[in-house]
Amino acid sequence: MAKFGKKDGKKAPGINTSSLPDIVFMLLFFFMVATTTKEVDPLVKIQPASGIGLTDLTPFKQRSEVDFVYLGPPIKGDASLFEKGIAVQYDGIIHKDGIGYIGKWKTDKLASKPAEFTAPKEEVITCFKADETVPMGMIFEAREILGDLNFNSIGYGATEKGNVKSYNIRVQ
Amino acid sequence: MAKREAPEINAGSMADIAFLLLIFFLVTTTMDKDVAYLRKIPKKVEVEKSDPVEKKNIYKISINSRQVIQARDSIIRPEDIEDLNGRIKHFYLINRDKKTNRKLDYPYYAFGTKDLYMQKLAEANTRLDNYEKQDASKDPKIEKYIEQTLNEIAEWNKKVKIIEMYTQYSGKKEMPEIALQAHVRLESFIDTDYSAYVAVQSEVEKAVAELRDQEAEDLFGISYTAMRTYYQQNMLEDKPRVKEYREKMDLIELLFPLRLIEVKPKR
Numbered sequence: 001m002a003k004f005g006k007k008d009g010k011k012a013p014g015i016n017t018s019s020l021p022d023i024v025f026m027l028l029f030f031f032m033v034a035t036t037t038k039e040v041d042p043l044v045k046i047q048p049a050s051g052i053g054l055t056d057l058t059p060f061k062q063r064s065e066v067d068f069v070y071l072g073p074p075i076k077g078d079a080s081l082f083e084k085g086i087a088v089q090y091d092g093i094i095h096k097d098g099i100g101y102i103g104k105w106k107t108d109k110l111a112s113k114p115a116e117f118t119a120p121k122e123e124v125i126t127c128f129k130a131d132e133t134v135p136m137g138m139i140f141e142a143r144e145i146l147g148d149l150n151f152n153s154i155g156y157g158a159t160e161k162g163n164v165k166s167y168n169i170r171v172q
Numbered sequence: 173m174a175k176r177e178a179p180e181i182n183a184g185s186m187a188d189i190a191f192l193l194l195i196f197f198l199v200t201t202t203m204d205k206d207v208a209y210l211r212k213i214p215k216k217v218e219v220e221k222s223d224p225v226e227k228k229n230i231y232k233i234s235i236n237s238r239q240v241i242q243a244r245d246s247i248i249r250p251e252d253i254e255d256l257n258g259r260i261k262h263f264y265l266i267n268r269d270k271k272t273n274r275k276l277d278y279p280y281y282a283f284g285t286k287d288l289y290m291q292k293l294a295e296a297n298t299r300l301d302n303y304e305k306q307d308a309s310k311d312p313k314i315e316k317y318i319e320q321t322l323n324e325i326a327e328w329n330k331k332v333k334i335i336e337m338y339t340q341y342s343g344k345k346e347m348p349e350i351a352l353q354a355h356v357r358l359e360s361f362i363d364t365d366y367s368a369y370v371a372v373q374s375e376v377e378k379a380v381a382e383l384r385d386q387e388a389e390d391l392f393g394i395s396y397t398a399m400r401t402y403y404q405q406n407m408l409e410d411k412p413r414v415k416e417y418r419e420k421m422d423l424i425e426l427l428f429p430l431r432l433i434e435v436k437p438k439r
Contacts, residue, residue: 018183020187021187021189024187024191028194034203035201035203036205038200049371050371053397054208054377056205056401057205061206071366125210131366132365133365134365135362135366136364136437137361137437139366139369147213147214152213153210153211155208156366156373157206157208158208159204159207160207167253167254169251169253169368170250170367
């Protein structure tokens with residue numbers, strides 16, 4: 001007959017934690033595979049526009065065939081210093097010439113690509129990641145400059161909106 | 173001296189190290205993918221004055237600085253923007269498969285046959301022969317003409333292949349082709365919001381994607397979007413399926429071309 005009495009003087013056995021590192025490593029590897037590194041630290045505030053049927057840029061990024069330009073109100077500092085309150089961020093810096101610098105930046109960027117990079121310059125995408133309030137005039141200014149320099153591929157960055165949500169458009 | 177056993181390494185802090193790495197990766201990476209609408213800026217070419225595009229071939233959408241959209245003659249308020257894709261589909265489909273009784277202010281369809289394309293190909297070939305017989309030194313334009321004709325021949329060759337494929341999968345001998353000039357024209361103001369512009373782009377993309385998916389499902393049993401995703405991920409590899417999908421996509425893109433003209437804002 002088993003006895004269910006209280007055993008005096010014996011402590012509960014400690015939990016074996018020797019497999020804890022395995023579990024944590026598993027999580028680590030999951031995150032390493034499932035995420036991508038951040039391009040740059042954002043210096044401008046971007047509330048992205050939304051849309052359906054967007055193209056995934058991951059394969060283009062892997063071939064480094066895409067460059068990102070960020071447009072939006074600056075996080076730090078006075079927005080009124082910039083044309084229409086919109087700062088333009090190229091890689092890690094906000095350039096004072098705003099959108100007018102895009103031509104020089106693209107040219108430098110193309111020159112600094114590795115030697116094995118073979119895609120023609122017409123196919124290197126310039127992707128605008130713009131805040132939803134950015135006026136289209138700026139984008140078209142950039143288009144004009146890029147067109148003159150034969151950088152013919154552009155991308156309008158946005159987020160996938162799904163079928164239920166509606167577009168977030170400013171109603172005035 | 174007696175041999176001492178090597179002491180075991182304490183692995184208790186392994187978990188801490190792994191946590192540290194984990195947290196580092198959590199902080200420096202992002203989950204969201206970069207997605208965008210890819211568009212081309214048209215190349216600058218010298219063109220001799222071309223005929224004006226007929227009004228029926230233009231689907232004009234303009235967005236003003238208060239995000240109110242005008243599509244042809246109707247005004248669409250920002251909250252009703254989701255109607256737009258249905259309207260664009262209507263623009264594409266209304267005259268499809270119709271030879272008579274067509275709506276007058278929508279683009280017409282032409283019906284291509286293999287014989288017709290072969291005939292055009294033969295015509296282009298004869299023209300090429302004629303140009304090559306002429307002396308290029310007399311007329312500097314000849315070289316340009318030859319180049320143009322060669323492009324044309326390549327184009328017709330491609331079309332002959334495409335129609336063979338169309339006949340093979342659909343059993344039809346005639347392929348409906350929307351008028352070459354038919355396009356969506358997107359106009360904006362200088363201070364139109366980016367979000368409104370992207371929303372319209374999204375509606376255009378959605379309309380065309382749905383038309384293409386439907387057609388691809390009917391013909392090949394696989395959606396156009398699925399083929400495109402596969403193609404973009406594997407385009408640099410030499411797999412037979414990449415080539416097969418490219419050909420199928422060419423056919424679908426010919427049946428439902430996305431011709432979007434983005435007009436530079438004037439005010």
